Amino acid sequence: MADDLLTPTGGQDYDASSIEVLEGLEPVRKRPGMYIGGTDERALHHLVAEVLDNSMDEAVAGHANRIEVELHADGSCTIRDNGRGIPTDPHPKFPGKSALEVILCTLHAGGKFSGKAYQTSGGLHGVGISVVNALSDHVRVEVARDRQIMAQEFSRGIPQGPVAPAGAAPNRRGTSVTFHPDGQIFGTLKLKPARIHKLVRSKAYLFSGVEIRWKSAIDDGETPTEATFHFPGGLADYLKETLGTAATYADTPFAGSVEFKDAPGKAEWAINWTPARDGFIQSYCNTVPTPEGGTHEAGFWAAILKGIRAHGERVSNKKAANITREDLTAGGCALVSCFIAEPEFVGQTKDRLATNAAQRLVENAIRDRFDTWLAADTKAATAILDYLVLRAEERLRRRAEKETQRKSATKKLRLPGKLVDCTVKTRDGTELFIVEGDSAGGSAKMARKRETQALLPLRGKILNVLGAASSKLGSNQEISDLCQALGVGMGSKFVLDDLRYDKIIIMTDADVDGAHIASLLMTFFYTQMKPMIDAGHLYLACPPLFRLTQGAHRAYCLDEAEKDALYKKGLGGKGKIDVSRFKGLGEMDAKDLKETTMNPATRKLIRVRIDEQAETGELVERLMGKKPELRFEYISQNAKFVEELDV
Numbered sequence: 318m319a320d321d322l323l324t325p326t327g328g329q330d331y332d333a334s335s336i337e338v339l340e341g342l343e344p345v346r347k348r349p350g351m352y353i354g355g356t357d358e359r360a361l362h363h364l365v366a367e368v369l370d371n372s373m374d375e376a377v378a379g380h381a382n383r384i385e386v387e388l389h390a391d392g393s394c395t396i397r398d399n400g401r402g403i404p405t406d407p408h409p410k411f412p413g414k415s416a417l418e419v420i421l422c423t424l425h426a427g428g429k430f431s432g433k434a435y436q437t438s439g440g441l442h443g444v445g446i447s448v449v450n451a452l453s454d455h456v457r458v459e460v461a462r463d464r465q466i467m468a469q470e471f472s473r474g475i476p477q478g479p480v481a482p483a484g485a486a487p488n489r490r491g492t493s494v495t496f497h498p499d500g501q502i503f504g505t506l507k508l509k510p511a512r513i514h515k516l517v518r519s520k521a522y523l524f525s526g527v528e529i530r531w532k533s534a535i536d537d538g539e540t541p542t543e544a545t546f547h548f549p550g551g552l553a554d555y556l557k558e559t560l561g562t563a564a565t566y567a568d569t570p571f572a573g574s575v576e577f578k579d580a581p582g583k584a585e586w587a588i589n590w591t592p593a594r595d596g597f598i599q600s601y602c603n604t605v606p607t608p609e610g611g612t613h614e615a616g617f618w619a620a621i622l623k624g625i626r627a628h629g630e631r632v633s634n635k636k637a638a639n640i641t642r643e644d645l646t647a648g649g650c651a652l653v654s655c656f657i658a659e660p661e662f663v664g665q666t667k668d669r670l671a672t673n674a675a676q677r678l679v680e681n682a683i684r685d686r687f688d689t690w691l692a693a694d695t696k697a698a699t700a701i702l703d704y705l706v707l708r709a710e711e712r713l714r715r716r717a718e719k720e721t722q723r724k725s726a727t728k729k730l731r732l733p734g735k736l737v738d739c740t741v742k743t744r745d746g747t748e749l750f751i752v753e754g755d756s757a758g759g760s761a762k763m764a765r766k767r768e769t770q771a772l773l774p775l776r777g778k779i780l781n782v783l784g785a786a787s788s789k790l791g792s793n794q795e796i797s798d799l800c801q802a803l804g805v806g807m808g809s810k811f812v813l814d815d816l817r818y819d820k821i822i823i824m825t826d827a828d829v830d831g832a833h834i835a836s837l838l839m840t841f842f843y844t845q846m847k848p849m850i851d852a853g854h855l856y857l858a859c860p861p862l863f864r865l866t867q868g869a870h871r872a873y874c875l876d877e878a879e880k881d882a883l884y885k886k887g888l889g890g891k892g893k894i895d896v897s898r899f900k901g902l903g904e905m906d907a908k909d910l911k912e913t914t915m916n917p918a919t920r921k922l923i924r925v926r927i928d929e930q931a932e933t934g935e936l937v938e939r940l941m942g943k944k945p946e947l948r949f950e951y952i953s954q955n956a957k958f959v960e961e962l963d964v
């Protein structure tokens with residue numbers, strides 16, 4: 318009877334047969350988000366980009382110089398190039414299948430893995446065209462090679478017949494891919510001429526060795542239905558066109574193209590500054606747009622920043638040293654494109670470049686050129702330097718103003734003995750430890766670094782915000798203390814810029830109660846100050862549970878397993894190992910606390926972030942469920958998951 322009560326029922330049908338293995342292109346249709354970032358309009362147009370990128374790769378590799386992109390009335394799209402043509406001969410590893418079929422129907426099949434057929438290509442995963450194939454209800458590929466056309470058709474990733482001859486091609490070669498996006502995946506969304514036109518145009522700017530023809534049977538009233546793009550002026554022309562008639566500080570942008578000295582590839586760029594609009598940067602790697610930037614952008618800004626500061630020094634403008642990257646980007650409008658071998662992107666949609674070497678390559682390529690340019694065009698150099706110095710001054714003044722507000726906020730708090738503030742005036746590098754209980758506050762006060770570390774001891778548990786009415790929130794003492802200390806309001810009144818500290822660190826005991834308090838605080842921040850978590854300001858401290866001493870040797874362990882292992886191994890000292898378990902932060906002396914939990918050089922911190930993939934609602938529910946053990950389990954499991962060491 319008792320057993321029945323304890324043993325949960327159900328789940329008997331969960332056995333080996335419930336574990337599925339998706340084969341061929343099935344995973345793409347089941348989880349398109351993983352391959353094209355979703356099923357929205359952006360994802361739909363990503364299909365065009367995948368096919369176009371393949372033709373661009375042929376062009377960049379020097380095998381094609383013309384590409385045609387055509388949007389048809391039925392919503393399908395054709396992309397044609399005069400490159401080498403996708404190979405159609407039998408594939409040695411897949412008997413009975415042509416290379417074409419293998420490429421279209423297999424994930425991770427491609428010619429860009431070894432760098433033999435392509436050197437600096439945008440494609441690298443061997444996934445692109447198979448994804449397009451999987452997500453289209455009709456695909457027709459025609460390859461003109463060796464005076465003959467070979468064609469094959471597919472539907473939802475499945476060949477509709479073998480590759481077969483489809484006429485003669487006496488004097489042309491290349492690949493033509495026509496695809497119609499599948500309504501089962503994209504619903505009623507349709508390819509839009511404006512988006513494709515823009516994409517196609519930008520590709521022509523990025524690689525001047527190609528002519529791209531555009532044609533659309535769909536007329537949206539704004540986009541030209543026919544056009545030919547060929548831009549020998551490259552990025553400099555692109556920037557000029559983007560900026561239109563806006564006044565700029567340099568008459569001609571700082572632009573150029575430099576081959577890397579010690580690696581295959583090159584960097585191309587164009588930048589100008591304007592008071593007329595906000596700055597922007599558009600970056601590309603191997604003609605693939607990288608809207609989230611990455612290492613090439615970092616290298617570009619580093620070159621510009623170092624160059625402008627050095628110029629300031631040359632003309633004895635001391636204020637130039639204050640200029641930061643933030644000032645550069647404010648009015649700077651930049652286009653950066655690099656071509657590198659074996660680029661590493663984040664994800665299949667390639668939104669960010671991760672190749673470390675790109676930073677150095679791009680920085681080195683541009684740095685000297687920038688110095689020369691500044692020295693040659695003194696009028697532009699002076700105008701840009703003056704403008705940037707002004708921006709830096711403005712930024713510093715704004716910050717100083719905020720600091721005064723911050724100081725007066727501390728005065729207004731009138732919380733003697735509660736908020737133990739840090740002494741530096743700027744927010745940079747400051748930390749607020751939210752500590753559990755007064756006794757912990759005592760040792761933390763001794764352990765902290767006065768300049769940058771502040772403390773806010775909380776008495777007992779804060780209100781569970783999920784269950785509370787918002788009027789109750791405002792009148793809760795602990796919560797209003799917390800808001801005042803942080804210098805921000807709740808919900809819609811939260812302003813990230815007002816935050817008075819860089820890092821907000823929840824420091825609670827390493828036990829169930831501590832975990833409960835941490836989860837209450839995290840829920841509070843999640844519901845009332847989410848942008849603070851999104852911007853990466855919220856952290857959990859990791860106080861240890863055990864201290865082991867052996868003679869003069871001391872070590873700390875975060876959990877039982879770590880302690881057992883160390884106990885077995887020994888600390889390298891002589892004699893008995895003494896184990897003490899900390900019942901709470903209050904039991905640690907200042908030295909313990911400093912070394913393990915507070916000193917940035919030796920501690921461990923966990924950055925709290927919201928996993929956008931996870932069901933956040935369920936997660937909060939879980940955090941706020943009635944059982945503290947569940948919360949503790951959640952936190953300890955996920956702590957491992959989101960572990961990011963502090964820097």
Ligand SMILES: Nc1ncnc2c1ncn2[C@@H]1O[C@H](COP(=O)(O)OP(=O)(O)OP(=O)(O)O)[C@@H](O)[C@H]1O
Pocket residue numbers: 367370371372375398400401402403404420426427428429439440441442443444445446447448492
């Ligand atoms: N237009 C084309 N001309 C010549 N070869 C092509 C063309 N399109 C595709 N290929 C060949 O098919 C292979 C697979 O293409 P696919 O788009 O699937 O992946 P990829 O371009 O290698 O990498 P990624 O997944 O990063 O786009 C390419 O590596 C290339 O060898």
